[in-house]
Amino acid sequence: MKTFNDVFDKIREKKRKIALVGAEDLEGIKAVNEAVNAGIADALLIGDKRKVAANLKKLDIYGKFEIVHANSAVTASEAGVKLVSSGKADILMKGLVKTSILLKAVLNPDWGLRSGKLLSHLVVVEAKDYDRFIGITDGGMIIKPTLEQKVELIKNAVEFFHKMGNDNPKVACIAAVEVVNPDMPETVEAAQLATMWKRKQITGCVVDGPLGFDNALDPRAAKIKKVTGEVAGRADILLVPDIHSGNFIGKSMDYCAHYTIGGIVLGAKAPIVIVSRADEAKAKLASIALGALAVE
Amino acid sequence: MKTFNDVFDKIREKKRKIALVGAEDLEGIKAVNEAVNAGIADALLIGDKRKVAANLKKLDIYGKFEIVHANSAVTASEAGVKLVSSGKADILMKGLVKTSILLKAVLNPDWGLRSGKLLSHLVVVEAKDYDRFIGITDGGMIIKPTLEQKVELIKNAVEFFHKMGNDNPKVACIAAVEVVNPDMPETVEAAQLATMWKRKQITGCVVDGPLGFDNALDPRAAKIKKVTGEVAGRADILLVPDIHSGNFIGKSMDYCAHYTIGGIVLGAKAPIVIVSRADEAKAKLASIALGALAVE
Numbered sequence: 001m002k003t004f005n006d007v008f009d010k011i012r013e014k015k016r017k018i019a020l021v022g023a024e025d026l027e028g029i030k031a032v033n034e035a036v037n038a039g040i041a042d043a044l045l046i047g048d049k050r051k052v053a054a055n056l057k058k059l060d061i062y063g064k065f066e067i068v069h070a071n072s073a074v075t076a077s078e079a080g081v082k083l084v085s086s087g088k089a090d091i092l093m094k095g096l097v098k099t100s101i102l103l104k105a106v107l108n109p110d111w112g113l114r115s116g117k118l119l120s121h122l123v124v125v126e127a128k129d130y131d132r133f134i135g136i137t138d139g140g141m142i143i144k145p146t147l148e149q150k151v152e153l154i155k156n157a158v159e160f161f162h163k164m165g166n167d168n169p170k171v172a173c174i175a176a177v178e179v180v181n182p183d184m185p186e187t188v189e190a191a192q193l194a195t196m197w198k199r200k201q202i203t204g205c206v207v208d209g210p211l212g213f214d215n216a217l218d219p220r221a222a223k224i225k226k227v228t229g230e231v232a233g234r235a236d237i238l239l240v241p242d243i244h245s246g247n248f249i250g251k252s253m254d255y256c257a258h259y260t261i262g263g264i265v266l267g268a269k270a271p272i273v274i275v276s277r278a279d280e281a282k283a284k285l286a287s288i289a290l291g292a293l294a295v296e
Numbered sequence: 297m298k299t300f301n302d303v304f305d306k307i308r309e310k311k312r313k314i315a316l317v318g319a320e321d322l323e324g325i326k327a328v329n330e331a332v333n334a335g336i337a338d339a340l341l342i343g344d345k346r347k348v349a350a351n352l353k354k355l356d357i358y359g360k361f362e363i364v365h366a367n368s369a370v371t372a373s374e375a376g377v378k379l380v381s382s383g384k385a386d387i388l389m390k391g392l393v394k395t396s397i398l399l400k401a402v403l404n405p406d407w408g409l410r411s412g413k414l415l416s417h418l419v420v421v422e423a424k425d426y427d428r429f430i431g432i433t434d435g436g437m438i439i440k441p442t443l444e445q446k447v448e449l450i451k452n453a454v455e456f457f458h459k460m461g462n463d464n465p466k467v468a469c470i471a472a473v474e475v476v477n478p479d480m481p482e483t484v485e486a487a488q489l490a491t492m493w494k495r496k497q498i499t500g501c502v503v504d505g506p507l508g509f510d511n512a513l514d515p516r517a518a519k520i521k522k523v524t525g526e527v528a529g530r531a532d533i534l535l536v537p538d539i540h541s542g543n544f545i546g547k548s549m550d551y552c553a554h555y556t557i558g559g560i561v562l563g564a565k566a567p568i569v570i571v572s573r574a575d576e577a578k579a580k581l582a583s584i585a586l587g588a589l590a591v592e
Binding site: 127175217240249277278 | 423425435436470471472479480508511516517520521536537538541542543544547548549550551553555
């Protein structure tokens with residue numbers, strides 16, 4: 001798969017059901033409705049029945065969706081998680097509830113969606129300049145990952161790329177420079193991750209680092225800087241040092257490069273879709289599509 | 297000034313002289329020669345006389361430039377710095393010498409170019425989507441700035457924006473989120489910098505933060521996320537948390553958004569131009585132009 005259209009085609013084969021938690025959110029309903037109209041998902045709306053109904057009437061689609069009543073963010077989150085864990089829905093989607101409340105329900109030890117894996121965020125970019133999907137992790141969830149957490153971030157992202165049909169994605173651990181500099185721990189950990197891959201502590205992918213942003217993505221930059229290896233110039237997944245650097249890349253690829261971008265939370269028993277109010281419609285649709293693709 | 301053409305027009309009024317240190321570098325000579333051909337600078341070439349001459353002959357421009365002989369990177373750096381400190385050249389430019397060697401000469405207490413200010417890196421982007429120059433600091437010099445260093449980074453960048461004709465640039469201290477989160481020290485320091493500005497500890501600009509990348513640059517994102525203030529949606533300068541995050545933004549704006557980008561080292565008595573081998577010709581020309589504009 002190289003474009004979101006490829007993803008749409010794949011997920012139409014088996015339509016998945018979204019549980020929109022906090023469906024008092026007009027924008028959330030719009031996004032879900034677009035996905036349904038595009039034929040890529042079905043949906044359940046969870047929230048205050050009267051408010052949700054009012055939203056549906058506003059959009060002239062009252063009666064199109066089943067509403068599950070919940071009178072607070074906490075009860076809506078619990079209801080959404082239980083619908084997914086019981087198999088009545090496949091994808092958990094954040095509407096008008098705080099992320100922290102939704103994730104607390106996800107992590108509930110009794111009825112939550114814990115899988116033992118680290119919950120992590122992956123941005124997937126249809127990078128038209130590079131003719132492939134580029135993954136960026138983690139610009140949305142883990143503030144400053146430890147080395148162990150970086151391994152988990154790679155595993156979650158790689159597993160998702162397998163679902164996109166890329167059996168052996170190339171992971172670049174990127175930093176400001178492509179050399180090991182003891183004053184930049186990020187470059188040291190990048191080298192450690194590359195070695196862990198060599199020793200088969202990380203599998204199902206190719207890992208190299210440290211690489212620069214430019215010589216990870218761009219073959220010409222790799223060639224000029226004489227950075228060799230299987231990943232340089234051909235990276236599929238960028239492992240970033242922290243949430244800020246990852247977030248900036250995603251936002252820059254969205255707001256400046258105008259690439260189509262989706263985001264997804266991985267590592268739970270079911271995919272979690274968290275879109276931003278400022279996302280354009282196509283970004284919200286892309287995120288939902290990633291969610292559908294991530295369903296086991 | 298909104299474009300590099302505006303910068304070129306301005307610096308043509310008073311042509312500045314580049315001291316290219318390590319002129320054994322064919323690419324460096326090409327860049328300098330382009331600047332001379334564009335009428336925006338003159339140049340002196342410092343390096344091994346025979347090798348430099350061979351390069352000039354290769355480009356069929358032997359005799360066009362004065363060569364100052366130096367038989368090592370250390371002596372070339374010393375010669376270059378002294379030419380600038382004595383007023384025989386205006387801009388120090390790195391050719392085929394290590395950055396560390398060149399900067400050691402710059403910082404020499406006896407004959408260097410120390411000014412007492414922090415040496416910092418500023419990327420200046422002609423951001424066609426935003427109809428203005430965007431500055432990014434520091435993605436090239438200071439690995440992980442302290443709060444005090446962030447104040448210096450802002451001062452250096454603001455002083456440069458004044459030279460670009462922007463009397464009161466808007467500085468956004470950006471992070472992954474636009475709220476103060478104690479688990480993200482970057483957001484706490486961003487708020488501290490905004491307060492320091494309110495108390496007039498930072499002047500000549502407007503400072504706000506924390507802001508996200510999107511709501512700093514884009515008025516629509518600021519409006520949707522209800523982020524208000526003088527800077528949101530209209531930032532001229534992005535102060536980034538560290539060298540990695542700043543480097544990634546610059547590279548992404550170059551390799552993905554295809555904005556024209558230049559970089560410059562500020563804080564010494566004279567501007568220092570350090571271009572990358574992987575930079576395109578227009579990026580090298582832009583960096584030289586920034587250097588010429590920065591001359592006092």
